[in-house]
Structure formats: C-alpha cells, structure tokens
Amino acid sequence: MNPEIQGRVYPPVEPYLVGREKIREFARAVFAIDPINHDPDAARRAGHSDVVAPPTFPVVVQERTLAQLLADDDAGIDFSRVVHGEQRFSFTRPVVAGDELTAQLTVTGVKTLGGNAMVTAATEITDAAGGHVVTATSTLVVRGDDA
Amino acid sequence: MNDAVAAPAFDSLTVGDVVAEAAYHLTRDALVRYAGASGDFNPIHYRDDVAASVGLPGVLAHGMLTMGIAVQPVVDWAGDGARVTDYQVRFTRPVVVDAASGAEVGVTAKVGQLDAEARTVRIDLTVTFNEATVLGKAQVRVALA
Numbered sequence: 001m002n003p004e005i006q007g008r009v010y011p012p013v014e015p016y017l018v019g020r021e022k023i024r025e026f027a028r029a030v031f032a033i034d035p036i037n038h039d040p041d042a043a044r045r046a047g048h049s050d051v052v053a054p055p056t057f058p059v060v061v062q063e064r065t066l067a068q069l070l071a072d073d074d075a076g077i078d079f080s081r082v083v084h085g086e087q088r089f090s091f092t093r094p095v096v097a098g099d100e101l102t103a104q105l106t107v108t109g110v111k112t113l114g115g116n117a118m119v120t121a122a123t124e125i126t127d128a129a130g131g132h133v134v135t136a137t138s139t140l141v142v143r144g145d146d147a
Numbered sequence: 148m149n150d151a152v153a154a155p156a157f158d159s160l161t162v163g164d165v166v167a168e169a170a171y172h173l174t175r176d177a178l179v180r181y182a183g184a185s186g187d188f189n190p191i192h193y194r195d196d197v198a199a200s201v202g203l204p205g206v207l208a209h210g211m212l213t214m215g216i217a218v219q220p221v222v223d224w225a226g227d228g229a230r231v232t233d234y235q236v237r238f239t240r241p242v243v244v245d246a247a248s249g250a251e252v253g254v255t256a257k258v259g260q261l262d263a264e265a266r267t268v269r270i271d272l273t274v275t276f277n278e279a280t281v282l283g284k285a286q287v288r289v290a291l292a
C-alpha cells in the first residue's frame with residue numbers, strides 16, 4: 001500500500017436518493033422493528049419527515065466511496081487482503097427517506113503495524129442543502145504477505 | 148404535534164445499569180437478505196466453498212450485519228433510533244453461521260458513561276457468539292435531551 005495516500009480526498013460520488021422501500025428493506029435485514037423505520041405515519045408522529053434509516057444504513061452510501069479507494073491503483077490496496085477492522089458513524093441527524101445524499105471520502109490515517117497496514121477513511125455524507133448528515137469512518141486492515 | 152416515544156429519563160440512569168439484553172438467531176437466509184439490502188455480495192457470506200478456499204472456519208456473518216443488529220436493543224430502549232448520535236465498533240472475532248443451525252448472537256447493553264451537561268449517555272455493548280465477544284469497543288452514544 002502506498003503511504004502517500006494519507007490526506008487524499010476523492011471526488012464526491014453521484015448523489016444517492018434514499019428510497020422509503022430501501023430503508024424498509026435494510027431495516028428488515030438488521031432486525032429493526034422500530035415503527036419509525038417502516039411506517040411513514042409513525043415517523044411523522046415522532047417528528048421526522050419520512051421513515052428513518054437504522055443507524056448503520058449510511059454504509060450503503062459510504063460503500064461507494066470505499067470502492068473508489070479500493071479501485072485506485074495508486075493507493076495499491078489489495079482488496080483480497082482487506083479485513084474490516086473498525087467502523088464508526090457520527091451523526092448530525094438521522095438519514096430519512098427522500099434524502100439526496102452526497103458522499104466524499106478522505107484518507108485520514110495510514111499506518112503499518114507488524115506486517116499489516118491500516119488505512120482509515122472518513123466519508124462525509126451531506127444532504128442536498130449541503131448540511132452534514134453523518135460521517136462514516138472505516139478502518140481497513142490490509143494483511144501483509146505473511147499474515 | 149410530536150408524540151414520539153418518550154426517551155428514558157436521564158436522571159434515572161447509573162453507570163453499570165443494564166438497559167437492554169437481546170438474543171438474535173442468524174441464519175444463512177439472514178445473511179443473504181443482508182447481502183441484498185446492503186449490496187455487499189462478498190461470497191464468503193454465503194458460499195462454504197469460497198469461505199473454505201480463503202481459510203475461514205465457515206461462512207461468516209457480515210461484520211456490518213452484526214454491527215447493525217447489535218444496536219437494535221439500544222434503539223428499542225431509546226424509543227427512537229434518531230436519538231443515536233454516534234456508534235462505533237471494532238470487529239474482533241467472526242460469527243460463523245452454520246448452514247443448518249445458524250448462529251446465536253447475544254447482546255447486552257450497559258450504561259458506560261453519563262454526560263449530565265450534554266444529557267447524553269454512552270451505552271457499551273457486549274456482543275457474543277459461542278461464549279466469546281465478537282465486537283470490541285462497541286459504544287453507542289444516545290442523546291436523551
């Protein structure tokens with residue numbers, strides 16, 4: 001892996017329009033039973049404009065930015081050796097159906113530990129008005145030849 | 148009019164309180180459903196032959212599925228998932244999902260820290276499979292103001 005990718009900022013990915021059925025599908029997949037994840041009326045009664053995505057839903061949008069990083073030949077990350085080490089979501093507000101989200105990845109950390117390399121990438125996810133929604137941060141462990 | 152489910156009372160909480168416990172039965176069907184919903188179609192999450200070929204003990208649950216499930220007891224306790232302001236985990240051990248019997252994942256959610264000024268609580272999760280923890284530093288910050 002190329003250590004000089006520290007600080008690299010990738011171009012924003014195509015805006016992602018969050019659909020109500022996508023949120024319901026994702027909610028079922030993570031065993032989310034909160035009515036605000038499924039029922040627009042329940043969500044509105046709780047003060048939201050439409051159904052609310054479960055806390056880990058932003059990974060669906062973040063994944064597109066990680067694909068940019070992994071496809072960057074200059075970064076030199078061998079996908080077959082990548083293990084997901086850590087994950088974090090830091091919210092300004094939850095994702096709701098109807099959001100049009102833009103995501104942009106910055107490489108915030110690169111280090112080597114033993115034979116392994118670790119890369120931390122923070123994806124800032126913003127809404128159509130430019131407001132911050134959530135930052136999704138992944139630490140990927142790239143196993144060395146002997147690992 | 149806002150008739151959201153009331154948040155737990157901040158002043159009633161003490162560090163160490165167990166606020167939620169839950170057990171989830173993961174099956175191969177659940178893995179396929181998560182693959183479709185998330186777009187993560189890595190075959191180690193549904194094909195025994197591929198998992199074996201890369202030296203894994205079996206088909207594994209997506210780490211992001213385990214992370215997604217583990218927060219749900221906290222969401223249910225908080226009364227509104229929108230009260231979750233931060234959620235982080237480390238993936239420390241895999242959850243091996245047997246084709247026939249699946250896998251049992253246990254979640255215990257405890258009060259780890261209280262911030263009286265911000266009216267936020269840090270909930271620490273213990274997530275287990277086969278009597279070992281599978282997530283490290285699994286922390287959920289919930290705003291109760």
